[in-house]
Amino acid sequence: MNEEIIAEVRPAQGGAIGILTLNASQRLNSLSLDMVRALSRQLRAWQTDDSIAAVFLQGAGEKALCAGGDVQKLYRSAVAANGGPNTYAETFFHEEYRLDYLIYTFGKPVICWGHGIVMGGGLGLMAGASHKVGTERTRIAMPEITIGLYPDVGGSYFLNRMPHQIGLFLGLTATSLNLTDALFVGLVDYTAPSEKREEILAQLCSQVWLPGTEEKINHAIASEILSAYQLDTMPAGQLQPYYQQIESACSEDTLTNITNAILDLPDDAPWLQKAKAALRAGSPLSARLIHEQLQRCADMSLADVFRAELLLSTHVVRQPDFAEGVRALLIDKDNKPRWQFDSIEQIPQALIETCFAQPWARNPLSDL
DSSP, X not given: OXXXXXXEEEEEBTEEEEEEEEOOGGGTTOBOHHHHHHHHHHHHHHXXXXXXXXXXXXXXXXXXXXXXXXXXXXXXXXXXXXXXXXXXXXXXXXXXXXHHHHHHTOXXXXXXXXXXXXXXXXXXXXXXXXXXXXXXXOEEEOOGGGGTOOOOTTHXXXXXXXXXXXXHHHHHHOOOBOHHHHHHHTSOSEEOOGGGHHHHHHHHHHSBOOOTTOHHHHHHHHHHHHHTTOOSSOOOOSSGGGHHHHHHHHTSSSHHHHHHHHHTSOOSXXXXXXXXXXXXXXXXXXXXXXXXXXXXXXXXXXXXXXXXXXXXXXXXXXXXXXXXXXXXXIISXXXXXXXXXXXXXXXXXXXXXXXXXXXXXXXXXXXX
């Protein structure tokens, strides 16, 4: 295994629990291509191994499950490609989306311990897990508009399935969710105190699991264990008190009207002020693509969504806004990105259509 991915098998009754740990805490467990490949290899091996009853996915350290993809590597590849085909980035997206799809369709219980920061590619790992666990320190976001990207890794699927148009709002505003918010929009299934992780693992290993094809029963076993560890005290929800206003704003007929309505939301909560600031400062091209992508993917199957995301990501990483956004936020850290366009109204429709034109004869994910 890659040293940044640790695989462990703990014996249980009637099987074993496979534990996968993202072990790059110095960069908040952000995913490199090597990590994606190591996770994929191990999950495929465990998927067909009848001795493995369930998988437990976690991040090393106390700060994050995973803060996303290793954006600095993607940045360097984008600068080197200079607007042309980007072999590293396109390979990374292809293999990352294939990994995310594998988690969604794994069959056996996949328990994701979503402690700390869960952003971007980290949420891609968590969203497909059958049992998504949040703790008192869970913070979830899809902040891609701030670096000239869009919420990928299945975001076009799970954002569209959130209630009250909240998915579009999150994509446009990079809003950070606490545990209560994550439960409200369906990104978390269970809550647990962070100090109970090892106790939960011990409980999982004490169960009598049924090997082979008894996956429904094994899912029920995992659910029963996790249900016993709910947090007694939850943080105050941010989204729920405002969901009607968010739904009204995001139901406007054009993106211009949607953004204006979001910017007109009340300033009586600090998180709303941050949301509006992120929308104002984010890439106008990203905003156009987020809105368009969610519309195009609204009725797609999961497999079709990942194919659509690979198509769009291949184009977006060639656009100058991505490298410029990463430069401003993470490289020079001047927080003054020079986007291609000053407003969404300036963006030619021809550019939008180009970003949704298939760049290959056959989509690399056509076999999903």
